Structure formats: structure tokens, C-alpha cells
Amino acid sequence: MFLGIRKDEIKHLLRRLGRDSRDNFANVELKSLFSELTFNIITRMVAGKRYYGEGSDFEEAKHFREIIRKFSIECRHQIQEIFLPILRWMDYGGYEKKMARTNLVFATNTAAVTMEWAMSLLLNHPDVQKKAKVELDTCVRQERLLEEADLPKLHYLQNIISETFRLCPPAPLWLPHMSSENCQLRGFDIPRDTMLLVNSWTLHRDPKLWDDPTSFKPERFEGGERGETYKLLPFGTGRRACPGSGLANKVVGLTLGSLIQCYEWERVSEKKVDMMEGKGLTMPKMEPLEAIWPLHRTLHRLSERHGPIVSLRFGSRPVIVVSSPSVVKECFTKNDVIFANRPKFVMGKFIGYDYTVVSLAPYGDHWRNLRRLSAVEIFASNRLNLFLGIRRYEIKQLLLRLSRNSVENFAKVELKSMLSELLLNITMRMVAGKRFYGDNMKDVEEGREFREIIKEMFEFGGTSNPGDFFPILQWIDYQGYNKRALRLGKKMDVFLQGLLDECRSNKSDLENRNTMIDHLLSLQESEPEYYTDEIIKGLIGAIQVGGADTTAGTIEWAMSLLLNHPEVLKKARDELDTHIGHDCLIDETDLPKLQYLQSIISESLRPFPLAPLLVPYFSTEDCKLGGFDVPGGTILLVNAWALHRDPKLWNDPTSFKPERFETRESETYKLLPFGLGRRACPGIGLANRVVGLTLGSLIQCFDWKRVDEKEINMDEGQGLIMPKMEPLEAMCKTRQVMNNEQENIGNEA
Ligand code: HEM
16 A cells, blocks of 8 residues: 555655766765655655655645644754653653654654665675675566565665664664563563563664674574564564554665665765764764854744743753843852752763762862862962973974974964864973974873863763763663763873872883972872872862863954954954053063953953853852742753844944953943852962963964955854864064074973
8 A cells, every 4th residue: 555655755755866866976865855755745645745856835834844844943962862751841842742853753764764774885885885786687687667566686785774774773672661560581570560661772883783883784684583572672672563564664665775776876986975873763874063062052042932040851850941140140149058059960980980079079178179279279370370481392392393483474374173183282381291282292192092081072072961860861871871971081090190100100201300290199198098099190180170171262263353353463462462461472461461461361262161051060059049948959050142143232242343441341240251169260370371372472473364355153062161163373474573583492391
């Protein structure tokens, strides 16, 4: 039944693909084509109408497409798994009603997702694709199109589909089952009302059940491996097994077979198709999380609709998002102790030495001790002054690097990685007396490795871990998040321990023996029980992770804004020329008199705060906020990004106007890039010095312009801190002051 519909819709797909690919290979986006195909098949079967493509230009279809578009934006990726239940619990935008459509989406999604996985596997395995083509050419030939009736004789095609289901089961945990009575499983008592999750994904990759399980080998089914019922279970088994498996097999078989029969397929580039899994009710392929991320923007939209205090649930955890100065003030004045905690996420256990590092430790004696220690040993003015030589030297090395090709003419430079290397050198020299980047450095590889760890940490921290919000997923380590965090934590620990051991043994050629690690190790000698290696590693790790990318990112955003606003850049250069002149380079002691430069930094941190939601806080007791009851155990997110762009708080907030800070437009509770209260950033003094000196030096020593006429793209990328989406490239030309200084550079440290 409905065979005609399936045939017809697949022909539509084939015609669409044929439009641009008659003479040459054409680039096609298969995901949405598969999704529209399966939607049309189901809606024609259910309602007799097609809602996509030809013949779908009627009001109801448009309405339907709009619903599905909105639904998939809301559901995609994270939402399907984490945010969908959250939004459902708070019934955001009448979500319950929209959820009635889930069945339709689920039914069509499984087939579409499977076809996408299958095509990805075939693109990565041209040998398999070729073999399937030979089978089709032999059994069906090129005179006519493949029919559903041909499928039973196409064994190799069937094997490809089985192998796709094995590696990429569209419902990796099936749908949860619930026990209605007490029972026994393998001798264990299972009480009634227990939720049963069957992990078919693990079963399908179990090396005890499958030979070489991670490889894509359709041939494995030639020997009849498929026959064993309980090892290949993409559609579930038993009474609640998927009733649509027959239809799914037909649609997938006919579509895939037709695509192979009718077209040649190649990857878009040499690079293999990415086989990372995304998140969802079904297991989609990974793609950018454009629907939810950046999270601060999504939360801002919610605040616009519901007001400056929004109460949500992320899975089982209550969350409050605040975005008005008066509520922020309430959080950090009368409720400051209540919100001085951090929520515990899995990452903190493995990467934060079981929540003992300063940024993640619970509010209490241990945290107070760490803050006191870092205030005295690291962030105190005398300690920062001690390291002034390091900052000067490293910034001058950057200037030297930039001037290499730009003495005569403008030269193109990629600033992002240079700034990142500058900050890693500064923090690493302060911490351990080592520099990783520069000419003839022997530790470049070590530096690269460390940068990779930090990068992974930020990327990893930026993707929500479902287990943090659904304890049940924590137990089963859904998607292997715990394992990954453990591995990352170990890598970081090995690196930090190496630094400690190197300082301790004192055998290396470390250039500066007055490092933070040296200080902490001497404290360890007097109080070994408290200053354990773990405490020291946690402290230096927090400085590296908290200090380097945030500061480098701030300079990158500021330079991008200046390149888009040459009039501001000129005014800043005039200020520098007036106060410092052309004979010497700017120094840290000059910063207080450079008011316009300071305003530029504030005006960059306003629209582009590196921690747009600050760092989450956690309430330890019930309290009241804006007249609402907030229970203990609530996560508090302060949307600094939204506050910094609120037209009620800032005049013309989307414009870049450093002058606004001359009139003291800023007030404590409306500009908070470094957070507030007891947990506010302890690195603010260091950050201000480094940002000020670097930015001032870049403006003083070089003329700058954009690479072309186009404005610098100011879109933000993804990650725990707010990176620029596109690394900053610019043109620079050395100014006279830099030429004068050239000879002295390199002789200081
Ligand atoms: C422009 C650069 C920086 C920005 C925008 C920034 C921003 C922040 C923010 C928003 C917080 C959370 C504050 C809160 O919870 O109220 C924070 C915390 C922290 N920052 Fe920074 N930061 C920067 C530079 C640094 C530097 C240079 C260091 C160290 C060298 C550092 C170390 C830390 C630490 C250890 C914490 C955790 C404090 C705690 O939980 O007690 N940061 N930072």
C-alpha cells in the first residue's frame, strides 16, 4: 500500500538532484532533502497532501512548513534532548501543544537520519559505493529505475543498510520502557516503575559480539550475522518494537538504491565526512548548534518576552536568569552569601580536582583560603609589579614579530594566534618561568599540546552535558561525557604535574626562579598537608584557563572594533602621541593617564564580554529576588551580555562609542564583564594591565587597516568563553616610534 506515493516522492527527489548535476558534479545538501522526502511521504499517506516541493504552494502547506521550521529550530540538537524537556516543563511558548507533532517528526526523522548516515558512510567508503553500484547495474541495469520489488534480491544494498543501522542506530537508547511489576533480571530484583533503557548503540559495537566492530563492513552480513535477534536491534524488540520498521526499510532501501543507481557521488573535499554524532531523540549527525547557541542570545530572547527574571528548568535543575541592574544588585548585596556558590557539574569533578579549584570550589573556608592565597601570592600589586619585566618583554616580542614584514609596506597579519601565544607566554612565565612561543623555542610542542588541552576544555565546557541536568544519564554516562572529561582532566594533570616536577627538581634551565610555582612549593615545605600538589596544580591551572584566552579574546575584539572604526583608532593614536610622544614606547605606568584608551577597553568589553553569562552561581538557601521566591539549589545565570546592550540602560547601545565612558555613563550594576560580589574575577588587575599595555602598544607602534573594504565580521563563535567566529586578520605598517625602538628590543627580560 502507498507504494505509488513512495515511488513518486523518490522520483521528485531524483529530479531535483538532476537539475544542476547533468554536466558536472553539483554540491547538494542532503540532510534537508531527506527530511522533506520523508515528510512528504508520511503527510501524503496520512493527509493526502505534499507539503514540500512542487504542488505545495498553498496556505496550509506554508503554515505547516513554518511550524516544522520553528519546531526543528526549537528542537534541533540540544533541545531535542535537554532543552525540549526543559521548555516542556515551563511550557515555553505553548510547547505542550507543539509537542503533539513529535510523533510525526519522530517517524520521519528516523528514516531521514538513517539515509544521511548511510550516504555519509558511502562517501567515506567509495569501495563499498562502487560494489553497490555494480550490484544495481547487474540486477536492475540502467534501462529502468529501481523498484521496491527489486529490493529483496539486492543483498549487498540490504547489507549496507544493516551495517548503517548497526553503527548509527537512529534511536540508540530506543524509547524508554517502564516496568509495571517487580521482576528479576540476571538475578537482580527490579522494582516496578523502573525505567529501562536499552543501549542498542553499545550492543551494536560490542567487540564480544562483532568482529572489528568500529569498521564499516557490509560484508559481515553475508555470513548471516544479522540473523541473531538480540545483537542487532535498531527497531527495538518485543511488544513495543517499532511498528514502522517495514516502511522505514522500504523508504531507506528504495531511496538509497535509487541515489546509487542514478548518480555518481563524491565528497565535497578531500576531507572525510565528519561522523560525529549530534544530540536528539533520534541520533542525528552533528552540525552547528545554531538554534540554541549562543545561549546568552537565546536567554536574552526569553527575557525580552518574560521580563528581567526568568525561571527555567534545565532538566531536573531550577535555573534563574537575571538581566536587570536592580535584580543583579539584589543578588550581590542582600543575597551575596547565598549566591557565592558554584553549581557542581561533572566537568568540575574531573577537570577541577573534585571541585577544589578556586573557580569551582564551594563557598567556605577552603575557597576563602585559595582566594586569600591568590590575592597575596599572585594578584597583589607587588607581585604583579615583579612580573612587569615579563609582560614588557613578551609584548615587545609581539611588536617585533609584527614589524618584521611591515617596515616598508602594509603587511597582512593573523592576530588571533599571536595574541593567544602572547598570553600563554606571559601566564606561563609568571607561573613556571617557561615560554613556549618565539624563535628557536625548544618547548613549542609542549606549548601546542597545552593549547590543545585548553581549547578542548573550552569547547567541551561549552557543550552542555545532559548528565548535569538528568541524573539518570549521569549513571549510564550517556554519550561518554564522563569518560571524556576524565581523559581531559588526566591530560591536564599530567601537564601541570610536569611543570611542578620541573620546578621542584630545579634541573632545567628555567630562566626565572621567582615563579608562582616556586612560591607555592616553598609554602608546601612549611605546610605540606594543606599545600598539596593538587592544590598547587589547581591554582596554576585556574590562572592558565581563566586568564589567557579571556585576555587575548578581549584584545582581539577591541582591535576588531578599532579596525571597523578608524576615527576611534585615530583618536586613540593622537592620545598616545600627545602623552607618550614618538621617542619611547608606552609603559604600564602610563595607562592611568590614557583615558581614551581606557574608554575603548570598557566600550569593547560592553558589547563583547568574554564571559557573557559570567560563571554560573548556585543558591544555598531559599531567598527572594525581585519579589519572587527562589528556592535553595537554584542555578543563577547573570546575562551580562544582555545588560550591556539594553537600550533602557545605554544610549544607542549598538554603536561603538568610547566617549560614553567620558560622561560616566557606566554604573556598577550595568557593566560587569568581570562579574560581581565575592566570586568576582580576581584577575581583573592583571587583565587590565595586559590589555591596556598590549592594545596601547599596537596602536602606538603600527598603522592599521582592514584586509579589504569589507567590515570585520563581528559574529561570535561557540564555546564557554565568547570567541570571535572568524580569527582576526588585519594589515599593519610599522610607525616611526617602533623603528626608533628596534635596537633596544630583545635586550630586556
Ligand atoms: C579580560 C579578561 C578577563 C575577563 C573578562 C574575566 C572574566 C571573569 C568572570 C566574568 C568571572 C566570574 C565572576 C563571577 O562569578 O562573578 C571570572 C572569574 C575568575 N577569573 Fe577572570 N576574567 C579575565 C581575566 C582573568 C585573569 C587574567 C585571571 C588570572 C590570571 C582570571 C582568573 C579568574 C578566576 C580564578 C576566577 C574564579 C573566581 C572565583 O570563582 O572565586 N581571570 N573571570
